[in-house]
Amino acid sequence: MELREFFTEGAIQLDLKGESKDEILKELIALLAVDEKSQGILYKMLKRRENLGSTGIGRGIAIPHCRSLVVNRLRVAFGRKTSGVDFKAIDEQPARYFFLIVAPPLEVSNRYLPVLGKIAQFSKEPDVSARLDELTNPLEFLALLQEKGV
Amino acid sequence: MHPELEALLEIQDLKTQRRELGETPSRDMQEAVFGLSTEEALSILDAKIAEMEEALAPDVRGRYRRIANKQPRVVVPVIRGTCYGCFVQIPTALASDADRNEEVRSCQSCGRFLYLID
Structure with a gap:
């Protein structure tokens, strides 16, 4: 299983407009192209997860995630906000790179936790922040995932 | 979407989150990667689930409790x-x-509340 296979070009946004954590979450959810009602429910669930503790893991990276009945398969999205937003991250620094993961409550292949783990592993690579900054289009993001072999 | 169905969905999603947070692989990851205090998180989730269950309309709550007693x-x-x-x-x-x-509809076979998804 490789991360590359879960991302599509349409679910990658390198120029997020949001200026707050809430706006960024909504923009990320919109990348999944689910109906409006489902977007609202996903937003609520992601907020509930964030209220337990931020998913900002430091070094500019955040991994908002949740399981919800409104999706029937694992979905992921990536967004970048170069100037960063306050995400209440562990290191108290603004978050600039966002990996969204949502999954149904039950998955036959049970890939939610492995994908979450792989994104966390990818995020720990020392050059990842700089490489994410350099991206000019979604295809380069996909190529970076492939290059890192995660 | 019917507001009671939306509330039921949210409760079910919270229960999923609670169940997963109580299981070893997920708990370990949440603590190691996100620095989450899982015991505190479980208490918060329990309180929220209980609050939302109480807020359900009485007829829906009755059906909900009957199913919840038998099915996760x-x-x-x-x-x-x-x-x-x-x-x-x-x-x-x-x-x-x-x-x-x-x-708010139920399965005629198992009685669970149904959420229609594409």
Whole structure:
């Protein structure tokens, strides 16, 4: 299983407009192209997860995630906000790179936790922040995932 | 979407989150990667679930409790006409209803609340 296979070009946004954590979450959810009602429910669930503790893991990276009945398969999205937003991250620094993961409550292949783990592993690579900054289009993001072999 | 169904969905999602947070692989990851205090998180989730259950309309709450006493999953998706609680086909008219999810419906076979999904 490789991360590359879960991302599509349409679910990658390198120029997020949001200026707050809430706006960024909504923009990320919109990348999944689910109906409006489902977007609202996903937003609520992601907020509930964030209220337990931020998913900002430091070094500019955040991994908002949740399981919800409104999706029937694992979905992921990536967004970048170069100037960063306050995400209440562990290191108290603004978050600039966002990996969204949502999954149904039950998955036959049970890939939610492995994908979450792989994104966390990818995020720990020392050059990842700089490489994410350099991206000019979604295809380069996909190529970076492939290059890192995660 | 019917507001009671939306509340049921949210409760079910919270219960999923609570169950997963109580299991070893997920708990370990949440603590190691996100620095989450899982015991505190579980308490918060328990309180929220209880609050939302109490806020359900009395008739829905009664049905909810009856199912919850027997089944961990009270709300289940309907995917391609199949109830994902008992895996029995539901009536075509219900599955293809244009006003899907505008009513609180139950599976005629297992009794679970149904959420129609594409």
